[in-house]
Amino acid sequence: MSADARRLDPVDVVIVGGGWAGSIMAKEMTEAGRSVVVLERGPDRGTASDGAYPASIDELEGNFRYRLFQDLSKHTVTIRNNSQQVALPYRRMAAFLPGEGVGGAGLHWSGVHFRIPPDDLRLRTRVIEKYGAKFIPEGMNLQDYGVTYEELEPFFDKAEKVFGTAGEPYKVNGQVVGKGNVFSPSRSDHFPLPALKDVYTAYLFRKAAEEAGFHPYSLPAANASRQYVNPYGAQMGPCNFCGYCSGYACYMYSKASPNVNILPVLRRHPLFELRASCNVLKVELDSDGRRATGVTYVDAEGNTVTQPAELVILSAFQFHNVRLMLLSGIGKPYDPARNEGVVGRNFVYQNVTTSTVWLDPKTETNQYIGAGGGGVAFDDFNSENFDHGPLGFVGGSPVWVNQAGVKAIAAAHSGGPPGTPRWGSAWKAGMIDTYRHSLRIDAHGTNMAYRDVYLDLDPTWKDAHGQPLLRMTFDWKDNDIRMNRYVVDKIGDVAKAMGARQVHLTRREFGKPFDTRQYQTTHLGGGAVMGTDPGTSALNRYLQSWDVHNVFVIGANAFPQGTGYNPTGMVAALAYWAAHHIRTTYLAHPGPLAG
Amino acid sequence: MGIGGLRFTSSRRQFILGLAGAVACGTALTPSGRAAAAPYRPQFFNAAEWAFLVAACDRLIPADASGPGAVALDVPRFIDRQMDTPYARGEQWYMSGPFVQGAANLGYQLPYAPRDLYRHGIAGMNAHAATRHGQPFASLAPTVQDGLLQAAEKGSLAFGDIPSVVFFEQLLANVMEGAFSDPIHGGNTGMGGWTMLGFPGARADFMDWVDQYGAHYPLGSVSISGERA
Numbered sequence: 157m158s159a160d161a162r163r164l165d166p167v168d169v170v171i172v173g174g175g176w177a178g179s180i181m182a183k184e185m186t187e188a189g190r191s192v193v194v195l196e197r198g199p200d201r202g203t204a205s206d207g208a209y210p211a212s213i214d215e216l217e218g219n220f221r222y223r224l225f226q227d228l229s230k231h232t233v234t235i236r237n238n239s240q241q242v243a244l245p246y247r248r249m250a251a252f253l254p255g256e257g258v259g260g261a262g263l264h265w266s267g268v269h270f271r272i273p274p275d276d277l278r279l280r281t282r283v284i285e286k287y288g289a290k291f292i293p294e295g296m297n298l299q300d301y302g303v304t305y306e307e308l309e310p311f312f313d314k315a316e317k318v319f320g321t322a323g324e325p326y327k328v329n330g331q332v333v334g335k336g337n338v339f340s341p342s343r344s345d346h347f348p349l350p351a352l353k354d355v356y357t358a359y360l361f362r363k364a365a366e367e368a369g370f371h372p373y374s375l376p377a378a379n380a381s382r383q384y385v386n387p388y389g390a391q392m393g394p395c396n397f398c399g400y401c402s403g404y405a406c407y408m409y410s411k412a413s414p415n416v417n418i419l420p421v422l423r424r425h426p427l428f429e430l431r432a433s434c435n436v437l438k439v440e441l442d443s444d445g446r447r448a449t450g451v452t453y454v455d456a457e458g459n460t461v462t463q464p465a466e467l468v469i470l471s472a473f474q475f476h477n478v479r480l481m482l483l484s485g486i487g488k489p490y491d492p493a494r495n496e497g498v499v500g501r502n503f504v505y506q507n508v509t510t511s512t513v514w515l516d517p518k519t520e521t522n523q524y525i526g527a528g529g530g531g532v533a534f535d536d537f538n539s540e541n542f543d544h545g546p547l548g549f550v551g552g553s554p555v556w557v558n559q560a561g562v563k564a565i566a567a568a569h570s571g572g573p574p575g576t577p578r579w580g581s582a583w584k585a586g587m588i589d590t591y592r593h594s595l596r597i598d599a600h601g602t603n604m605a606y607r608d609v610y611l612d613l614d615p616t617w618k619d620a621h622g623q624p625l626l627r628m629t630f631d632w633k634d635n636d637i638r639m640n641r642y643v644v645d646k647i648g649d650v651a652k653a654m655g656a657r658q659v660h661l662t663r664r665e666f667g668k669p670f671d672t673r674q675y676q677t678t679h680l681g682g683g684a685v686m687g688t689d690p691g692t693s694a695l696n697r698y699l700q701s702w703d704v705h706n707v708f709v710i711g712a713n714a715f716p717q718g719t720g721y722n723p724t725g726m727v728a729a730l731a732y733w734a735a736h737h738i739r740t741t742y743l744a745h746p747g748p749l750a751g
Numbered sequence: 752m753g754i755g756g757l758r759f760t761s762s763r764r765q766f767i768l769g770l771a772g773a774v775a776c777g778t779a780l781t782p783s784g785r786a787a788a789a790p791y792r793p794q795f796f797n798a799a800e801w802a803f804l805v806a807a808c809d810r811l812i813p814a815d816a817s818g819p820g821a822v823a824l825d826v827p828r829f830i831d832r833q834m835d836t837p838y839a840r841g842e843q844w845y846m847s848g849p850f851v852q853g854a855a856n857l858g859y860q861l862p863y864a865p866r867d868l869y870r871h872g873i874a875g876m877n878a879h880a881a882t883r884h885g886q887p888f889a890s891l892a893p894t895v896q897d898g899l900l901q902a903a904e905k906g907s908l909a910f911g912d913i914p915s916v917v918f919f920e921q922l923l924a925n926v927m928e929g930a931f932s933d934p935i936h937g938g939n940t941g942m943g944g945w946t947m948l949g950f951p952g953a954r955a956d957f958m959d960w961v962d963q964y965g966a967h968y969p970l971g972s973v974s975i976s977g978e979r980a
Contacts, residue, residue, distance in 0.1 A: 209953075210955070214935070215932060216928055216936055221836075221838055228843065229841075229842055229843060235858070236857065237856070241853065241854070242853060244857045245845050247844050247860065248844050248858065248859050353962050355961055356962075359962075394958075397957040397960075397961045520949075520966065521965075524957075525957040525960060564931035564944060564945055564948055564950040565927055565932055567950070578904070579926075580811070580812075580897070581815045581817065584812065584813075584815065587948075588817055588947065588948055591948055591949065591950075592948075592949050669854070670856070671856040672856060673856065673858050
């Protein structure tokens with residue numbers, strides 16, 4: 157395919173994807189003195205062009221015409237619930253909203269910025285220690301990450317300082333220092349910024365959760381609570397709770413993004429080059445397939461171009477990374493019949509349901525006020541913070557009020573309480589009452605990996621460049637449904653303590669298949685996971701391909717299970733972790749970092 | 752609530768005004784019901800389609816005690832303008848074949864862009880109205896119109912290979928957008944949708960309001976172009 161491609165002068169490092177992972181890796185590689193080219197499929201973006209007030213805060217364009225999101229007309233995926241079905245194209249945005257353009261999902265995200273719970277990193281080991289190997293359901297590919305919290309801690313800390321993350325710690329260096337999450341591990345330092353103020357609904361939730369006996373804490377938010385200058389010299393302004401985070405470039409320079417926190421510095425670096433509107437077709441391998449020689453892409457003018465490089469870093473969105481590996485022949489594709497092969501294995505999602513609580517009609521909940529990462533959560537039913545023994549499921553959910561700013565079209569779509577018509581006068585009255593006097597509580601849960609849930613290439617449908625679409629085979633499983641239903645019941649306890657006028661608890665239903673038509677979350681994961689066993693992971697614990705040592709693959713694709721937390725904090729920490737080992741070991745001695 | 756005698760009369764009056772405007776090639780209404788200076792001429796919809804659109808909008812969001820209806824908010828104008836966007840031409844959707852129908856939960860699989868759905872859907876609704884009731888949709892009594900819309904919503908009609916629920920969902924989604932998006936797009940006239948809901952629009956600065964718990968926000972809506980409600 158690349159015989160007629162124009163061949164450019166070699167560079168040291170070529171990076172595919174200009175989001176958080178790609179920007180972090182580019183920063184690290186230029187600091188190491190390497191020449192870097194970042195290839196981004198979408199357009200160049202920045203605050204001035206995409207986040208200028210007031211034109212940018214247009215809900216129709218932002219959340220309903222998907223201004224910052226992937227152009228599905230050119231690239232999408234196919235989806236089915238099981239391998240007996242014909243997977244069909246995801247033609248219209250709904251269940252998940254991948255980004256496109258410089259900044260990637262890091263431009264349109266909300267800002268919830270977590271460190272993964274230590275037990276989640278070694279979940280298989282932990283479950284077997286606590287409950288025995290028989291506790292793991294048949295068909296669940298439960299795995300460890302191969303890296304510990306202690307190893308990652310310096311990189312969580314670094315990412316928080318780059319992002320300007322606001323939060324309240326619980327323990328710093330083993331000492332209890334604040335009212336943070338009592339289940340969170342010790343930190344080496346405080347958050348760089350104090351927690352955001354609670355919006356009213358979060359304040360009510362905090363009070364009620366305490367009354368119900370839980371342990372509420374402020375969500376860690378990459379929405380600056382004060383003016384901030386990060387270690388790179390990039391500047392952030394204080395968040396004004398405008399309510400336009402998710403789906404928007406922040407006009408206040410308050411929400412962390414690659415565009416605000418890294419690229420302003422990187423763009424000035426002489427070793428850095430960004431090429432937007434360049435769609436990578438494949439990673440080129442040498443004749444024995446053991447070493448990458450560069451990548452081939454289609455540039456903005458439609459030319460096919462090969463960029464030779466010593467090191468190839470895939471840092472596109474989770475499923476694009478997996479697809480590029482499959483298209484390039486990096487790693488053995490997963491075979492669900494034999495549970496063998498690694499690329500496409502352990503495709504995971506996140507198991508989120510949102511419940512609604514109606515308060516006294518005199519109480520104005522002001523749902524348009526919000527910060528994307530702000531809110532109050534409790535972790536009493538997340539990770540291994542509770543005894544799963546009598547419950548008989550693996551996994552858990554943090555529970556939270558994360559009021560990111562509910563806007564008018566979204567309110568109209570949400571409508572009134574269950575049973576209210578979807579249009580006409582009854583809808584109007586119910587919708588207005590709900591918007592003004594209700595609040596939303598999420599159970600933001602894990603999704604385990606299963607043998608028959610996976611990614612591969614679709615046999616029928618193609619993208620704009622004639623390459624096969626990625627095929628998702630995914631459905632909800634009983635273990636995860638039981639987990640969701642158990643945790644959602646706890647939301648009922650909180651609602652009661654709030655003095656709710658009416659409560660609608662949304663639980664996942666047994667036998668109801670994954671529905672691509674309804675927004676769930678964009679927190680897709682797995683498919684090219686990290687680990688210590690090349691038989692069950694595509695990447696070693698440094699996110700290096702087991703098979704092609706000069707290819708590193710950075711992203712939520714590395715997660716063996718879907719976590720209860722938002723993925724970005726973990727992706728950023730993994731990027732710094734991988735970069736550290738590339739800089740300290742790989743560049744001097746190129747070769748496998750794990751044997 | 753909302754279909755009491757007085758409110759019904761009010762809704763019906765606006766509906767008739769809207770329809771009359773349509774027949775005369777468009778009269779935009781302000782929230783107070785005054786005819787605006789420049790009558791709106793639909794660019795995409797023909798007279799029969801426009802009459803359907805105005806009538807259907809009036810049923811989906813009727814004027815009532817809660818606030819203005821879709822016709823006063825110029826939702827038909829919004830939808831007509833949307834028809835001239837990449838979205839309505841299907842340019843934001845993956846529209847490569849083959850088009851294979853499957854389980855509903857696997858999502859939309861028809862080869863039609865929103866413009867096509869409106870063309871076929873409105874023709875289908877009007878044909879159905881004519882067969883069942885001898886008149887186009889816009890000429891029927893509101894309760895009969897509601898019955899047809901409910902049938903479309905339940906998916907009990909089909910317009911060729913387009914299930915009625917597909918057309919209904921397209922229409923309802925665009926009606927919501929028109930009533931509650933920034934007026935820059937042609938709907939939500941006078942920010943009447945936002946005012947009814949209590950949404951401040953482009954104010955987008957709650958630095959000094961975030962911890963004033965439970966209190967009513969005192970400032971009216973503003974739009975992107977600087978209008979104040």
